[in-house]
Amino acid sequence: MSGWSILAIYILVWIFVAFVLLPFGVRTDEEMGVDLVPGQAESAPANFRPGRLALRAAAIAAVLTTIWVLNWENGWVTRETFDFLLPPGQRG
Numbered sequence: 001m002s003g004w005s006i007l008a009i010y011i012l013v014w015i016f017v018a019f020v021l022l023p024f025g026v027r028t029d030e031e032m033g034v035d036l037v038p039g040q041a042e043s044a045p046a047n048f049r050p051g052r053l054a055l056r057a058a059a060i061a062a063v064l065t066t067i068w069v070l071n072w073e074n075g076w077v078t079r080e081t082f083d084f085l086l087p088p089g090q091r092g
Contacts, residue, residue, distance in 0.1 A: 006065065014061035017057045017064070018053060018057040022053065026048055027045065028042065028044065
């Protein structure tokens with residue numbers, strides 16, 4: 001697998017992981033005991049830290065991408081692993 005392919009997979013995994021991590025660890029102003037700014041939504045986060053989110057997503061994406069590439073190279077999980085989902089006439 002080329003380096004560009006690995007980079008593309010990493011970026012896709014990073015974006016997915018970042019969106020999955022968005023709701024975790026965020027508190028609203030009410031939960032933190034801070035007054036709302038006029039016009040602010042009650043559900044708006046008071047302690048959103050994009051840098052911390054990016055670092056966590058980067059670490060998790062690096063692990064998942066490493067597992068993906070190792071599986072690609074070593075063939076641990078292949079299409080044949082899921083043959084039990086196919087009708088009996090199409091199984092390999």
